[in-house]
Amino acid sequence: MTARRLTYIMLVRVLLYTLLLGGTVVLHFLWGRPDELGGPYVTVLFVFIAVIYVLNIGYAAAARWMSDLRLLALVQIGVDVLTSVALVHLTGGVDSAFVLFLLLTPIATAVVIGQRAAIGVAVAGTVVLGVAAIAGTHGYLPELPGQKTVWDVTTQAAVRWVLVQGGAMFAVGALAGYLAQQLRSAAERVEAQQARIEDLAQLNSDIVRCLTSGLLTVDHDGRVMTYNAAAMEMLALEGDGALGQPLVELAPELAGAMAQRGGDDGEGAQLSRLEIQIERDGQRRILGVSTSALAGAGGEQRGRIINFQDLTALRRMEQTMKRSEHLATIGRLAAGVAHEIRNPLGSISGSIELLKGEASMEPDSQRLLEIALREIERLDRLIADLLVYARPAEPDFERIDLGKETRGMVGRISGLMSGDTVPEVVVSEASEDLWVEADVDLLSGLLWNLVRNAWQAGERERVEVSVRALGEDRVVIEVSDQAGGLESEESVSRIFEPFYTTKAKGTGLGLAIAQRVVQDHGGTISVESEAGVGTTFRVELPRVRS
Numbered sequence: 001m002t003a004r005r006l007t008y009i010m011l012v013r014v015l016l017y018t019l020l021l022g023g024t025v026v027l028h029f030l031w032g033r034p035d036e037l038g039g040p041y042v043t044v045l046f047v048f049i050a051v052i053y054v055l056n057i058g059y060a061a062a063a064r065w066m067s068d069l070r071l072l073a074l075v076q077i078g079v080d081v082l083t084s085v086a087l088v089h090l091t092g093g094v095d096s097a098f099v100l101f102l103l104l105t106p107i108a109t110a111v112v113i114g115q116r117a118a119i120g121v122a123v124a125g126t127v128v129l130g131v132a133a134i135a136g137t138h139g140y141l142p143e144l145p146g147q148k149t150v151w152d153v154t155t156q157a158a159v160r161w162v163l164v165q166g167g168a169m170f171a172v173g174a175l176a177g178y179l180a181q182q183l184r185s186a187a188e189r190v191e192a193q194q195a196r197i198e199d200l201a202q203l204n205s206d207i208v209r210c211l212t213s214g215l216l217t218v219d220h221d222g223r224v225m226t227y228n229a230a231a232m233e234m235l236a237l238e239g240d241g242a243l244g245q246p247l248v249e250l251a252p253e254l255a256g257a258m259a260q261r262g263g264d265d266g267e268g269a270q271l272s273r274l275e276i277q278i279e280r281d282g283q284r285r286i287l288g289v290s291t292s293a294l295a296g297a298g299g300e301q302r303g304r305i306i307n308f309q310d311l312t313a314l315r316r317m318e319q320t321m322k323r324s325e326h327l328a329t330i331g332r333l334a335a336g337v338a339h340e341i342r343n344p345l346g347s348i349s350g351s352i353e354l355l356k357g358e359a360s361m362e363p364d365s366q367r368l369l370e371i372a373l374r375e376i377e378r379l380d381r382l383i384a385d386l387l388v389y390a391r392p393a394e395p396d397f398e399r400i401d402l403g404k405e406t407r408g409m410v411g412r413i414s415g416l417m418s419g420d421t422v423p424e425v426v427v428s429e430a431s432e433d434l435w436v437e438a439d440v441d442l443l444s445g446l447l448w449n450l451v452r453n454a455w456q457a458g459e460r461e462r463v464e465v466s467v468r469a470l471g472e473d474r475v476v477i478e479v480s481d482q483a484g485g486l487e488s489e490e491s492v493s494r495i496f497e498p499f500y501t502t503k504a505k506g507t508g509l510g511l512a513i514a515q516r517v518v519q520d521h522g523g524t525i526s527v528e529s530e531a532g533v534g535t536t537f538r539v540e541l542p543r544v545r546s
Contacts, residue, residue, distance in 0.1 A: 003063060006073055009108050010056050013080070016101065017052045020087075045090060048083075055079060073112045080105050081125045085132045093136055093151045094161045102129065102165065106173030115177025122173035126166030133158040212309075214287075217294055219303040222247050222255065234287065234310055236280040253278045254306060257289050275311065286311045316526075323497065334498070338383040345383070349376045385509040386498075395439035395520050399544060402438070402475055403430040403467045409444045410465055413451050425451055429466040434475045436541045438521055446517045447479070449510040450537050454481035475543045480536040486529040495527055 059076055066072050084102040091098050102125050110118035135141050136151030137158045151158065208215055214231030218224055224242050231237070235251050248255040253276045273290045289308040296302045356369050407430050414425050447465070454463045463481050470476045486492050494500045496515045501508035518525040523541040 003069060005112050006063060006069055006076075007060075009073075009076070009112055010059055012108075014053065014056050016104075017049050020049060020098070048086070048090065052083065070113065073109075074117075077105055077109050077112075077121055078124075080108070081121065081128055084125070085128050088129070089132055089136065089141055093133070094153055094158065099165055103169055103172050106169050107176040110173060110176035110180040115174065115181055118173035118177040118180075119170065122166070122169035125169050126162065129165060130159065130162040133162050214306075214308045214310075216247075216254070216306045216308075217303055218247050218306065220301075224250060225303065231308070234280070234285065234308070235278070251278070253287075254289060254308070258291060258304070258306070284312075286315050319493070326497075334386050338386045342380070342383050345376060345379060349373065349380075352376070382509070385513065388509075388513055395442055397437045397439055399435055400438055400440060400443075401432060402434045402436050402477070402541070403432045405440065405443070406430050406447070406465060406467045406477065409447050410451075412444070413448055425463045425465065427466070428464045429468055431468050434467060434469055435544050436475060436521075437544055438541070442517045442520070446514050446539070447477070449514045450479040450539075453510060453537075454479060454483065454535070469543070470540060473543050474540050477539040477541070478536055479539075480534060482534040485531045485533050485535050486527075487531050492527060492529055496525070 059072065062072055063069065081102065084098070084105060087098045087101060088096040105125055106118040106122045109121040132141065133151065134155060137153060137155045141151070153161075208228045211228055211230055214228065214234045216224060216227040216231045216235075224245055224247055227235075227237065227242065232239075232242075235242075235254075237250065242250050246255075247258075257274050257276050273288050276287050276289055278285050278287060287308045288311045289306065291304050291306045293301055294303045294305045352369050352372055356366065356373075407427055410425055410427050451463055451465070463479065466478045466480075468476060486495070496511050497508075498512040499508040515525050518539055518541075521541055523539060525540075526538050527535060528538065529535040
């Protein structure tokens with residue numbers, strides 16, 4: 001049982017008795033007897049109706065604090081039976097038209113409680129009406145002044161009348177109970193169906209919302225109808241502002257892909273995957289796009305579904321794997337060659353030192369020998385770097401506060417650099433309490449390689465180092481310069497290859513070693529460069545709890 005049904009019953013009760021009160025007044029005026037409105041009979045009738053109003057106010061107040069609404073409903077229906085019988089007595093007894101009010105009580109019971117209670121109320125109403133009829137025929141019920149004799153019938157006639165009314169109440173109660181039960185069952189089925197529909201709608205919404213791939217629908221005119229959170233993030237859309245907008249204005253790359261592959265295929269065609277490049281907020285992405293027809297429930301075509309995934313990380317990983325395989329082969333070959341070269345190189349260096357010690361050596365010959373020694377030293381450093389790259393040392397991991405350690409490393413690196421072209425190395429951001437598992441020496445060498453690379457890229461330029469959190473499980477180190485940037489896409493794609501360098505000096509192994517160190521720490525390193533502006537190296541490392 002619900003409080004709403006009980007409220008409806010109270011409203012209907014007030015409405016019926018209001019009609020009774022208003023009808024009494026109107027009829028007295030129509031009959032030309034308005035003076036009788038002040039008589040004792042009509043006064044009692046008005047008081048009776050006023051009591052009904054007061055009772056309903058009490059019911060409404062009780063409904064707010066009573067937890068057992070069934071009990072409150074039974075009390076109301078019991079009072080309704082008594083007041084209906086009293087109204088029958090006041091308005092003519094066996095001739096009263098208001099016996100209809102008594103017939104309404106089983107209906108109200110069926111609606112509020114159920115069929116069994118309705119039949120019980122019909123029986124109780126019959127008993128109360130029978131008692132009143134017998135008492136009335138024997139003169140036990142008082143008659144008001146101005147009231148005609150209401151029970152001027154024999155007891156047998158009164159009993160027959162009561163049985164007829166009781167049968168009517170029983171039939172009405174049974175029928176109303178059945179209909180109410182059917183209505184209640186139908187309402188429960190509708191509620192269950194509605195709940196299933198809402199659950200399915202919520203499940204569908206959750207699935208679409210949680211998809212990591214972008215999902216977007218357009219109508220026949222190419223206007224956006226819906227899109228999920230992933231699509232909003234990839235296409236840099238703001239809230240629901242893109243709904244109803246032409247796709248060609250919001251994402252011309254997607255619209256172009258549809259026009260390129262779907263122009264002659266018809267609305268129902270499904271396109272094979274197509275890769276496109278988009279750029280949003282300065283970030284370039286590679287998207288894998290496929291589309292299919294959007295059909296309504298009746299099979300009619302409503303537009304198209306566009307599904308797209310961010311393949312940037314996957315393509316980058318593929319390139320990294322290819323480069324790693326290539327570099328591994330080069331590394332193994334170079335390590336073997338370096339080992340074979342280093343031994344005779346030491347003998348050559350020793351022999352030249354002996355030649356330099358001869359007193360009869362010409363100055364020009366001395367100068368040539370010094371050049372040879374310098375080149376031998378350069379080759380030795382190259383071989384040392386190559387061996388470090390090909391046969392890296394096992395990292396000695398410890399838990400460190402990356403922000404704090406970075407500040408110290410930058411200070412030490414600044415002290416190592418000297419000369420007129422030394423850049424200003426500053427820590428623009430170094431959040432603390434960012435803990436990582438790292439080898440401090442290898443990490444310091446990594447930072448030195450990145451800063452030195454920026455130093456060699458542009459003289460007297462400012463180099464900025466920052467350390468910050470990236471989500472909850474990653475930290476990022478960024479080393480940025482304003483030295484003009486790399487001039488070609490090839491330079492960006494090959495910058496971590498061994499022996500590849502864009503500078504006149506250098507071995508081309510520093511960044512390759514830096515990449516190896518980052519990989520040994522379970523991280524990634526990438527570079528972003530804009531010609532004429534500058535270059536930023538980005539190192540991401542796993543974050544651990546302090």
